[in-house]
Amino acid sequence: MKILVAQFRNITFRNIMLFNLILWTFSFLLFLIVFTEDGQPKTIDYIYTASFLVTIIIPVTINFYVLIPLLLKKEKYLLYILAFVINIIVFTQMNIWFFEYFIDYLFTEYYFISYHSNIRLLTIFGVFLSVSTLLKLSVDWFYFNSNENRKLKKQNQQIQTQLTLLRSQINPHFLFNSLNVIYALAIENKSETKDAIVQLSDILRYVIYDSGTERVAIKEEVTLLKNFIQFHQFRHRETENIKFNYSIDDENYLIYPMLLLPLIENSFKYGLRSDVDDPYIHIDLKLKDNDFVFTIENNYSEIATEYNNHSGVGIKNIKKNLELVYPKEHEFEMLKKEHLFRVTLKLFTNEN
Numbered sequence: 001m002k003i004l005v006a007q008f009r010n011i012t013f014r015n016i017m018l019f020n021l022i023l024w025t026f027s028f029l030l031f032l033i034v035f036t037e038d039g040q041p042k043t044i045d046y047i048y049t050a051s052f053l054v055t056i057i058i059p060v061t062i063n064f065y066v067l068i069p070l071l072l073k074k075e076k077y078l079l080y081i082l083a084f085v086i087n088i089i090v091f092t093q094m095n096i097w098f099f100e101y102f103i104d105y106l107f108t109e110y111y112f113i114s115y116h117s118n119i120r121l122l123t124i125f126g127v128f129l130s131v132s133t134l135l136k137l138s139v140d141w142f143y144f145n146s147n148e149n150r151k152l153k154k155q156n157q158q159i160q161t162q163l164t165l166l167r168s169q170i171n172p173h174f175l176f177n178s179l180n181v182i183y184a185l186a187i188e189n190k191s192e193t194k195d196a197i198v199q200l201s202d203i204l205r206y207v208i209y210d211s212g213t214e215r216v217a218i219k220e221e222v223t224l225l226k227n228f229i230q231f232h233q234f235r236h237r238e239t240e241n242i243k244f245n246y247s248i249d250d251e252n253y254l255i256y257p258m259l260l261l262p263l264i265e266n267s268f269k270y271g272l273r274s275d276v277d278d279p280y281i282h283i284d285l286k287l288k289d290n291d292f293v294f295t296i297e298n299n300y301s302e303i304a305t306e307y308n309n310h311s312g313v314g315i316k317n318i319k320k321n322l323e324l325v326y327p328k329e330h331e332f333e334m335l336k337k338e339h340l341f342r343v344t345l346k347l348f349t350n351e352n
Contacts, residue, residue, distance in 0.1 A: 019139055023132065028053055047107055055098055056125060059091035060132050068136065088129060092121045177265060178203070178231070185234055196234040203227050207258065215254035218287060222246055225264060225283070232268050241280035248287045255292070255347070256325045260285075262318050263296050263343055271298035271341075292347035299339045318345075 032041055032049045041049075063084065071080035096118070178200050185193040206224050229244055267281045284295045315334075322330050322345075331346040 015143060019136075023135070024053065024057065027056075027128075051098070051103055051106075052095070055091060055095040056128060058094075059087045059125065060129060062087055063129055063133060064136050068133070084129070084133075088122065088125045092118070092125045095121055095125075175204070177269065181232060181234065190234075192234045196231060199227060199231045199234070203231060213257065216257045217251060218248055218253040218255050218292075219251035221255055221257070221260060222248070222285070224258070225260060225285075228261060228264060229283075241278070243281070244283040244285075246283075246285040248285070249289070250287060253287055253290065253292070256321060259318065259321060260294055260345070262315070263294075263345075266315060267296055267298040267341075270300050292345075294345040295342065297340065297342040300341050301339070 028049060031052060032045060035049050035052070036042075036045045067080055067083050067087065071077075071083060182193065182196055182200065185196055203224065206220070206227075226244065229242060233242065264281075264283065267283075271279050271281055279299060281296065281298045284293075286293045319332065322332055326347060329348045331344070333344045335342040335344075
Protein backbone atom coordinates (compact mmCIF):
# COMPACT_ATOMS: atom_id res chain seq x y z
CA MET A 1 0.00 0.00 0.00
CA LYS A 2 2.86 2.37 0.80
CA ILE A 3 4.30 1.82 -2.69
CA LEU A 4 0.96 2.67 -4.29
CA VAL A 5 0.61 5.80 -2.17
CA ALA A 6 4.13 6.88 -3.08
CA GLN A 7 3.49 6.31 -6.77
CA PHE A 8 0.20 8.20 -6.58
CA ARG A 9 1.88 11.16 -4.89
CA ASN A 10 4.50 11.24 -7.60
CA ILE A 11 1.75 12.02 -10.11
CA THR A 12 1.07 15.64 -9.28
CA PHE A 13 -2.38 17.16 -8.97
CA ARG A 14 -1.68 19.30 -12.03
CA ASN A 15 -0.91 16.22 -14.14
CA ILE A 16 -4.12 14.52 -12.97
CA MET A 17 -6.21 17.57 -13.86
CA LEU A 18 -4.55 17.90 -17.24
CA PHE A 19 -5.09 14.23 -18.03
CA ASN A 20 -8.78 14.38 -17.09
CA LEU A 21 -9.33 17.65 -18.96
CA ILE A 22 -7.93 16.18 -22.17
CA LEU A 23 -9.75 12.87 -21.72
CA TRP A 24 -13.20 14.33 -21.11
CA THR A 25 -12.92 17.10 -23.67
CA PHE A 26 -12.04 14.54 -26.33
CA SER A 27 -14.77 12.20 -25.08
CA PHE A 28 -17.39 14.96 -25.21
CA LEU A 29 -16.50 15.78 -28.81
CA LEU A 30 -16.51 12.09 -29.75
CA PHE A 31 -19.92 11.40 -28.18
CA LEU A 32 -21.33 14.61 -29.67
CA ILE A 33 -20.40 13.41 -33.14
CA VAL A 34 -21.87 9.96 -32.47
CA PHE A 35 -25.15 11.26 -30.97
CA THR A 36 -25.78 13.96 -33.60
CA GLU A 37 -27.86 12.48 -36.38
CA ASP A 38 -27.63 15.09 -39.14
CA GLY A 39 -24.04 16.22 -38.48
CA GLN A 40 -25.20 19.64 -37.24
CA PRO A 41 -25.40 19.48 -33.41
CA LYS A 42 -28.24 21.39 -31.78
CA THR A 43 -28.75 22.51 -28.20
CA ILE A 44 -30.49 19.27 -27.29
CA ASP A 45 -27.55 17.32 -28.67
CA TYR A 46 -25.14 19.23 -26.44
CA ILE A 47 -27.37 18.65 -23.41
CA TYR A 48 -27.81 14.95 -24.18
CA THR A 49 -24.10 14.43 -24.74
CA ALA A 50 -23.13 16.27 -21.55
CA SER A 51 -25.74 14.33 -19.56
CA PHE A 52 -24.60 11.02 -21.02
CA LEU A 53 -20.99 11.93 -20.23
CA VAL A 54 -21.89 12.61 -16.59
CA THR A 55 -23.25 9.07 -16.24
CA ILE A 56 -20.04 7.59 -17.60
CA ILE A 57 -17.62 9.88 -15.75
CA ILE A 58 -18.60 8.34 -12.42
CA PRO A 59 -17.75 4.68 -13.25
CA VAL A 60 -14.56 5.75 -15.04
CA THR A 61 -13.48 7.77 -12.00
CA ILE A 62 -14.23 4.82 -9.72
CA ASN A 63 -12.21 2.60 -12.02
CA PHE A 64 -9.27 5.04 -12.20
CA TYR A 65 -8.89 5.93 -8.55
CA VAL A 66 -10.36 2.96 -6.67
CA LEU A 67 -10.35 -0.26 -8.67
CA ILE A 68 -7.03 0.17 -10.50
CA PRO A 69 -4.87 1.19 -7.51
CA LEU A 70 -6.54 -1.12 -4.97
CA LEU A 71 -7.04 -4.20 -7.12
CA LEU A 72 -5.31 -4.15 -10.50
CA LYS A 73 -1.98 -2.72 -9.31
CA LYS A 74 -2.01 -5.13 -6.39
CA GLU A 75 -2.32 -7.97 -8.91
CA LYS A 76 -5.75 -9.00 -7.67
CA TYR A 77 -6.84 -9.65 -11.22
CA LEU A 78 -9.98 -11.77 -10.64
CA LEU A 79 -11.36 -9.31 -8.12
CA TYR A 80 -10.58 -6.44 -10.46
CA ILE A 81 -12.37 -8.09 -13.40
CA LEU A 82 -15.39 -8.84 -11.23
CA ALA A 83 -15.52 -5.27 -9.86
CA PHE A 84 -14.95 -3.89 -13.38
CA VAL A 85 -17.94 -5.80 -14.77
CA ILE A 86 -20.17 -4.86 -11.84
CA ASN A 87 -19.15 -1.21 -12.27
CA ILE A 88 -20.22 -1.34 -15.93
CA ILE A 89 -23.54 -3.08 -15.24
CA VAL A 90 -24.53 -0.80 -12.36
CA PHE A 91 -23.83 2.47 -14.14
CA THR A 92 -25.31 1.27 -17.41
CA GLN A 93 -28.57 0.79 -15.49
CA MET A 94 -28.05 4.17 -13.82
CA ASN A 95 -27.78 5.71 -17.29
CA ILE A 96 -31.12 4.18 -18.29
CA TRP A 97 -32.84 5.38 -15.12
CA PHE A 98 -31.34 8.83 -15.49
CA PHE A 99 -32.74 9.37 -18.99
CA GLU A 100 -36.09 7.73 -18.19
CA TYR A 101 -36.90 9.32 -14.84
CA PHE A 102 -34.62 12.26 -13.90
CA ILE A 103 -33.42 14.28 -16.89
CA ASP A 104 -36.89 15.57 -17.73
CA TYR A 105 -37.02 17.27 -14.31
CA LEU A 106 -33.74 19.05 -15.07
CA PHE A 107 -34.59 20.20 -18.60
CA THR A 108 -38.35 20.61 -18.70
CA GLU A 109 -38.39 22.24 -22.12
CA TYR A 110 -36.93 19.15 -23.77
CA TYR A 111 -38.07 15.57 -24.00
CA PHE A 112 -35.43 12.88 -23.52
CA ILE A 113 -35.46 9.11 -23.71
CA SER A 114 -32.76 6.50 -23.60
CA TYR A 115 -32.11 5.99 -27.30
CA HIS A 116 -29.97 2.90 -26.81
CA SER A 117 -30.82 -0.68 -25.96
CA ASN A 118 -29.37 -2.32 -22.88
CA ILE A 119 -26.94 -4.34 -24.97
CA ARG A 120 -25.74 -1.27 -26.84
CA LEU A 121 -25.32 0.69 -23.63
CA LEU A 122 -23.36 -2.17 -22.06
CA THR A 123 -21.17 -2.23 -25.16
CA ILE A 124 -20.60 1.54 -25.06
CA PHE A 125 -19.76 1.52 -21.34
CA GLY A 126 -17.62 -1.60 -21.65
CA VAL A 127 -15.60 -0.33 -24.61
CA PHE A 128 -15.17 3.14 -23.13
CA LEU A 129 -14.03 1.86 -19.73
CA SER A 130 -11.66 -0.65 -21.34
CA VAL A 131 -10.08 1.95 -23.63
CA SER A 132 -9.85 4.53 -20.85
CA THR A 133 -8.25 1.91 -18.57
CA LEU A 134 -5.54 1.21 -21.13
CA LEU A 135 -5.02 4.94 -21.58
CA LYS A 136 -4.79 5.49 -17.81
CA LEU A 137 -2.28 2.67 -17.37
CA SER A 138 -0.19 4.07 -20.22
CA VAL A 139 -0.15 7.53 -18.68
CA ASP A 140 0.71 6.11 -15.24
CA TRP A 141 3.50 4.08 -16.79
CA PHE A 142 4.85 7.19 -18.50
CA TYR A 143 4.86 9.24 -15.29
CA PHE A 144 6.24 6.35 -13.27
CA ASN A 145 9.14 5.85 -15.68
CA SER A 146 9.78 9.58 -15.86
CA ASN A 147 9.92 9.69 -12.09
CA GLU A 148 12.22 6.65 -11.99
CA ASN A 149 14.51 8.31 -14.53
CA ARG A 150 14.64 11.42 -12.36
CA LYS A 151 15.46 9.26 -9.35
CA LEU A 152 18.22 7.47 -11.24
CA LYS A 153 19.70 10.77 -12.39
CA LYS A 154 19.57 12.10 -8.85
CA GLN A 155 21.19 8.94 -7.49
CA ASN A 156 23.88 9.14 -10.16
CA GLN A 157 24.57 12.76 -9.22
CA GLN A 158 24.80 11.76 -5.57
CA ILE A 159 27.20 8.93 -6.44
CA GLN A 160 29.37 11.26 -8.49
CA THR A 161 29.40 13.75 -5.62
CA GLN A 162 30.46 11.03 -3.19
CA LEU A 163 33.17 9.83 -5.55
CA THR A 164 34.44 13.37 -5.93
CA LEU A 165 34.60 13.72 -2.16
CA LEU A 166 36.43 10.42 -1.86
CA ARG A 167 38.96 11.47 -4.48
CA SER A 168 39.44 14.78 -2.71
CA GLN A 169 40.33 12.77 0.39
CA ILE A 170 42.72 10.48 -1.47
CA ASN A 171 44.67 13.19 -3.25
CA PRO A 172 45.63 15.28 -0.17
CA HIS A 173 46.36 12.05 1.72
CA PHE A 174 48.63 10.85 -1.07
CA LEU A 175 50.29 14.25 -1.43
CA PHE A 176 50.91 14.47 2.32
CA ASN A 177 52.66 11.09 2.36
CA SER A 178 54.66 11.91 -0.77
CA LEU A 179 55.86 15.24 0.62
CA ASN A 180 57.03 13.40 3.71
CA VAL A 181 59.21 11.24 1.47
CA ILE A 182 60.68 14.32 -0.25
CA TYR A 183 61.20 15.95 3.13
CA ALA A 184 63.00 12.88 4.47
CA LEU A 185 65.32 12.80 1.44
CA ALA A 186 65.98 16.54 1.72
CA ILE A 187 66.94 16.55 5.39
CA GLU A 188 69.28 13.63 4.73
CA ASN A 189 70.75 15.65 1.84
CA LYS A 190 70.55 12.71 -0.53
CA SER A 191 71.37 13.01 -4.21
CA GLU A 192 68.17 11.24 -5.18
CA THR A 193 66.03 14.19 -4.02
CA LYS A 194 65.96 15.78 -7.48
CA ASP A 195 65.00 12.50 -9.19
CA ALA A 196 62.33 11.91 -6.56
CA ILE A 197 60.78 15.34 -7.25
CA VAL A 198 60.63 14.56 -10.98
CA GLN A 199 59.08 11.18 -10.20
CA LEU A 200 56.53 12.82 -7.91
CA SER A 201 55.59 15.37 -10.58
CA ASP A 202 54.75 12.54 -13.00
CA ILE A 203 52.59 10.89 -10.36
CA LEU A 204 50.79 14.11 -9.47
CA ARG A 205 50.15 14.86 -13.14
CA TYR A 206 48.25 11.59 -13.36
CA VAL A 207 46.49 12.03 -10.02
CA ILE A 208 45.33 15.59 -10.75
CA TYR A 209 44.62 15.50 -14.48
CA ASP A 210 44.40 11.96 -15.86
CA SER A 211 42.40 10.34 -13.05
CA GLY A 212 39.43 12.68 -13.42
CA THR A 213 37.68 10.39 -15.91
CA GLU A 214 35.13 7.74 -14.99
CA ARG A 215 37.36 4.86 -16.12
CA VAL A 216 40.98 4.55 -17.23
CA ALA A 217 42.89 1.79 -19.03
CA ILE A 218 44.55 -0.70 -16.72
CA LYS A 219 47.94 0.01 -18.34
CA GLU A 220 47.76 3.59 -17.01
CA GLU A 221 47.01 2.35 -13.50
CA VAL A 222 49.93 -0.09 -13.70
CA THR A 223 52.22 2.76 -14.73
CA LEU A 224 50.97 4.80 -11.76
CA LEU A 225 51.65 1.93 -9.35
CA LYS A 226 55.13 1.35 -10.77
CA ASN A 227 55.95 5.05 -10.48
CA PHE A 228 54.63 5.13 -6.93
CA ILE A 229 56.72 2.12 -5.91
CA GLN A 230 59.85 3.53 -7.54
CA PHE A 231 59.24 6.87 -5.86
CA HIS A 232 59.12 5.29 -2.41
CA GLN A 233 62.20 3.22 -3.15
CA PHE A 234 64.19 6.45 -3.00
CA ARG A 235 63.62 6.30 0.73
CA HIS A 236 63.38 2.57 1.42
CA ARG A 237 66.52 0.64 0.61
CA GLU A 238 64.88 -2.77 0.97
CA THR A 239 64.09 -2.75 -2.74
CA GLU A 240 64.54 -6.46 -3.05
CA ASN A 241 61.68 -6.91 -0.57
CA ILE A 242 59.27 -4.94 -2.75
CA LYS A 243 57.88 -7.11 -5.54
CA PHE A 244 55.28 -6.09 -8.07
CA ASN A 245 54.22 -8.85 -10.45
CA TYR A 246 51.52 -8.31 -13.01
CA SER A 247 50.09 -10.29 -15.90
CA ILE A 248 47.56 -8.53 -18.14
CA ASP A 249 46.00 -9.94 -21.28
CA ASP A 250 44.16 -6.70 -22.16
CA GLU A 251 45.91 -3.39 -21.56
CA ASN A 252 42.75 -1.49 -22.48
CA TYR A 253 40.68 -3.08 -19.72
CA LEU A 254 38.87 -0.21 -17.99
CA ILE A 255 39.05 0.31 -14.24
CA TYR A 256 38.07 3.01 -11.80
CA PRO A 257 41.07 5.37 -11.46
CA MET A 258 43.27 5.22 -8.37
CA LEU A 259 41.36 2.25 -7.04
CA LEU A 260 44.47 0.33 -5.97
CA LEU A 261 46.81 3.12 -4.91
CA PRO A 262 45.41 3.49 -1.35
CA LEU A 263 46.16 -0.17 -0.64
CA ILE A 264 49.78 0.22 -1.69
CA GLU A 265 50.03 3.43 0.32
CA ASN A 266 48.89 1.57 3.42
CA SER A 267 51.38 -1.23 2.86
CA PHE A 268 54.25 1.25 2.68
CA LYS A 269 52.98 3.23 5.64
CA TYR A 270 52.23 0.37 8.00
CA GLY A 271 54.60 -2.25 6.63
CA LEU A 272 57.96 -0.89 5.51
CA ARG A 273 57.82 2.06 7.88
CA SER A 274 56.97 -0.01 10.96
CA ASP A 275 59.52 -1.60 13.22
CA VAL A 276 58.89 -5.10 11.89
CA ASP A 277 61.96 -7.20 11.06
CA ASP A 278 62.65 -7.83 7.37
CA PRO A 279 59.69 -5.83 6.06
CA TYR A 280 58.34 -6.77 2.66
CA ILE A 281 55.54 -5.96 0.23
CA HIS A 282 54.38 -8.45 -2.37
CA ILE A 283 51.94 -7.19 -5.00
CA ASP A 284 50.32 -9.40 -7.58
CA LEU A 285 47.93 -8.23 -10.31
CA LYS A 286 46.32 -10.63 -12.78
CA LEU A 287 43.87 -9.95 -15.57
CA LYS A 288 42.71 -12.78 -17.77
CA ASP A 289 39.47 -12.95 -19.74
CA ASN A 290 38.13 -9.92 -17.85
CA ASP A 291 38.71 -11.62 -14.50
CA PHE A 292 40.60 -9.11 -12.39
CA VAL A 293 42.45 -10.20 -9.24
CA PHE A 294 44.66 -7.90 -7.20
CA THR A 295 46.52 -9.14 -4.12
CA ILE A 296 48.83 -7.22 -1.84
CA GLU A 297 50.58 -8.70 1.19
CA ASN A 298 52.95 -7.29 3.75
CA ASN A 299 54.16 -7.99 7.26
CA TYR A 300 53.51 -5.49 10.02
CA SER A 301 54.15 -4.71 13.64
CA GLU A 302 51.53 -4.95 16.35
CA ILE A 303 52.57 -1.43 17.36
CA ALA A 304 50.82 -0.12 14.23
CA THR A 305 47.45 -0.12 15.93
CA GLU A 306 45.68 1.99 13.32
CA TYR A 307 46.53 -0.55 10.64
CA ASN A 308 45.58 -3.47 12.87
CA ASN A 309 42.16 -1.93 13.30
CA HIS A 310 41.89 -1.28 9.55
CA SER A 311 40.94 2.33 10.18
CA GLY A 312 43.24 3.93 7.62
CA VAL A 313 41.86 6.42 5.14
CA GLY A 314 42.86 4.18 2.24
CA ILE A 315 40.98 1.12 3.45
CA LYS A 316 37.84 3.12 4.17
CA ASN A 317 37.94 4.91 0.85
CA ILE A 318 38.48 1.81 -1.24
CA LYS A 319 35.51 0.10 0.43
CA LYS A 320 33.29 3.12 -0.24
CA ASN A 321 34.52 3.36 -3.83
CA LEU A 322 33.82 -0.31 -4.45
CA GLU A 323 30.31 -0.01 -3.07
CA LEU A 324 29.63 2.92 -5.40
CA VAL A 325 31.31 1.91 -8.67
CA TYR A 326 31.29 -1.89 -8.44
CA PRO A 327 28.11 -2.77 -6.54
CA LYS A 328 27.66 -6.56 -6.38
CA GLU A 329 30.49 -6.88 -8.88
CA HIS A 330 33.44 -7.27 -6.57
CA GLU A 331 34.92 -9.19 -3.68
CA PHE A 332 37.11 -7.47 -1.13
CA GLU A 333 38.78 -9.70 1.43
CA MET A 334 41.19 -8.79 4.23
CA LEU A 335 43.21 -11.45 6.00
CA LYS A 336 45.13 -10.64 9.16
CA LYS A 337 47.37 -13.14 10.87
CA GLU A 338 50.26 -12.71 13.23
CA HIS A 339 52.53 -10.10 11.59
CA LEU A 340 50.84 -10.66 8.21
CA PHE A 341 48.22 -8.66 6.38
CA ARG A 342 46.79 -9.50 2.98
CA VAL A 343 44.13 -7.86 0.83
CA THR A 344 42.54 -9.53 -2.18
CA LEU A 345 40.34 -7.61 -4.59
CA LYS A 346 38.37 -9.29 -7.37
CA LEU A 347 36.35 -7.51 -10.04
CA PHE A 348 33.81 -9.49 -12.02
CA THR A 349 32.95 -7.19 -14.87
CA ASN A 350 34.52 -4.53 -17.02
CA GLU A 351 32.39 -1.60 -18.24
CA ASN A 352 33.53 -0.58 -21.69
